[in-house]
Amino acid sequence: MLNHGLLFQVYGEGAAWQFLGWILVFACLVLANEIARRTKAGGMLCFVVLPIILTVYFIAIYVSAAAGAEWALNNNTYVHMTSWFHYAKLYAATAGCIGFMMLKYKWGIGKTQWFKAFPFVIVAINILIAVCSDFESAIRGAHALAETGTSWWLSSEGVWLYGGWWNVLNGLAGIINILCMTGWWGIYSSKKKDDMLWPDMTWMFILAYDVWNFQYTYLNLPTHSWYCGVALLLAPTFAAAFWNKGGWIQNRANTLALWCMFAQVFPLFQDQGKFAVIPRLYADGFMDAATHPTAVDPTAQGVISVLSIVVNVVVFAAIIKRSMKLKKNPYKDEIWKGTKDYEEAMSRAE
Template sequence: MGILYEGANFNIVAIWFFILFALMAFNEFGRSSKWGGIVLFLIVPIILTIFVWPTTAAPGNEYGTGNWFNWVKTYSALAGCLGFMAIRYIPSLAKKKWALCFPAFILAFNILEAAIRDFQCFGYGAWNGAYIDNLWVISGPWNIMNGIAGLLNIILICGWFGIFVSKDKTKDMIWPDMIWIYVLAYDLWNFAYTYNCIADHSVYCGLALLLSCTIPTFFIKKGAWLQHRAQTLALWIMFVMTVPTFADRIAPVPTTHNPTAFFIVSLLALIANVVAAVYQINIIMKRKLNPLKNEVYVNTKAYKKVIEENKSLKDEVHVNINI
C-alpha cells in the first residue's frame, strides 16, 4: 500500500501509461490539423451529446458521471478548445483585445468550478468518508485549503493581452506570461482538487491528465500550456462521460483514504499558490505594473525563450503596453 494510492499491478501501470500517451497523441492530432481539431472538439461531442451521454452520463447514474460538475466541465472545456481554435485560425481575432480576454475568462471559469466543488465537498460533512453521487469523498480542512488555493490561482492569471498565434504551420495559441511558475502552481492545485473531490479517479484525471499537458508544454510546444490543457481535459472528460466504468471497474486505482494524505496534498497546493502570488505581487509592485493590462514576466528567461521560439524576427519582441 502506498502513501497516496493502493498498490497497482503491471496491467494497471501499463493502462496508465497508455492513457498518458493517448492523451498526448490526440492532443497533437488536434493541434496540428484544423480539421483534426474540428472533428475532435466539435463533431465528436455533438454525436456523443445526442446518442451516448444521455445514457452513460444520465443524472444519478451508478458511475458518478451524472452530476452537474461533469456536464459543466465537459462543455466549458470544449468551449475553450473551440474558442482557442477561433483565435488560432481567424487572423483578425488574435488582434482583438476582447478576444484575447476569452482564454483568461475560460481558464478562470474552469478553476472557479473546481474551487466551488471543493467547498461543496466540505459542506457534505462526510468527515469519515462517504459515497455521495456514487463518488467516494471525505470532507475536511483540505477542501477549504485547496478551495483557497484555487481562488489564488485565478488571481495569478496575467498577461493575456500578450497572447499571439505562433508563426509555424501548427498556428498554436501562445501565452508567454504563462511560465513554469504558474504551471507548477496550477498543477499542484488541480491535482489536490482531483484528489479531494474525485479521489479514486485522481490517478488518471489528476496525475496522468496533468502530465499529458505539462510534458508538451516543456518539451513539445513551449508557451501553449493553456491550449494543451484545454484539449487534453476535453479529451479525457469526453472519454469518462462515454466509458464511465473505466476508473471504477476496468482499471481502478483507489486512494488510501488516509486523511493525512489529503491534508498534505492540499497544503502543498496552498503553499505553492501563496508563494507564487507573493512573487508575482512583488514583481508588479517593483515594476509598477497593472496586472489587468501588462505582462508580468517579460524579463524572465522562460518568457524570452517562448518569444524566441514562436515569433519571427520581424515581429515585436513583446507587447507590454498600457491599454
C-alpha cells in the same frame, strides 16, 4: 498488513495493469493533443464534430431513461457519470478549445483585441467550477460529521468522499490560482499556426496550477485521480516542457476536453477492473458504494492541501513583487518579459 502506498494503492499483482493503464492514458493524451493542435481538421473533429455527436448521445440517454428504456437506465454514462461537475467540465473545456482555435486561426472575433482576454475568462471559469465542488464536499462532509459522527459522504455517482478542512484550503488555493494568471491580453498565434501562445503563463503558474488541480482530483475524484490527477496533468506539461513552449494552456484544454469525453462514455475504465486505482484514503483497501468505509487515512489529503495553498501563495507573492519592481499591472501587462520561459515562447510567436 495492507500496503496503502504513498498516495495511491498501487502494489501487488495488479500493479503492472495499473501502471500500464496510466502509460496508455498519458501516451494517448499526448498523441491526441498533437492531432488536435496541428491542423484545423484535427481541431474541428475533436472539439466540434465529436462534442456534437456526444451531446446527441447524452440527450438520447436521458430522454430514454426518463421514458423507462432499459438500455438507457443501465447505460454506464447514466449510472456512473451523473454529477453536474463532469458535464460542466466537459463543455467548459470544450468551449475553451474552440475559443483557443478562434484566437490562433484568427476566426471571427478571434481577430479582435478584446477577445484575447477569453483564455483568462474560460480558465477562471474552469477553476471556479472545481472550487465550488471543493466547497460542496467540505459542506457535505461537515453535515455528515454532525449527523453520523464521520465525514464520509456518498456522492451522486456512488463514490465515498471524505470532506473536511482540506477541501476549504484547496478551494482557497484555487481562488488564488486565478490571480496567478498574468498578462491576460498577451495572447499570440505561433508562426506555424498550430498553437495559441500565452507567454506570460510561465512554469510558476503551471506548477501552482498542477499542484492545486491534482489535489482537487485527489479530494473530489479520488477513484479517478490516478488518471485525471496525474496522467492528465502531466500530458500537457510534458508537451509544453519539451516542444510546445508557451502552449501549455492550449495543451491543457485539449487534453482535458478529450479526457472528459472519454471518461463520460467509458467510466468503467477507471472505476472497475484491472486499471482501477484508489488512493490511500480508503484504508479498508477498497471503495464500494454499498459499504460505508470503516477506516480512513486522510494524511495525504491534509498535507497536499497545505502544499497547494503554500505554493499558490508563494507564486502570487512573486507576481506582486515583480509587478511592483517593474511598476506594471500584472493582469494588463506581461510581467515575465526577459525570463527564459517567456522569451522561448515569444520566439515561436508570429
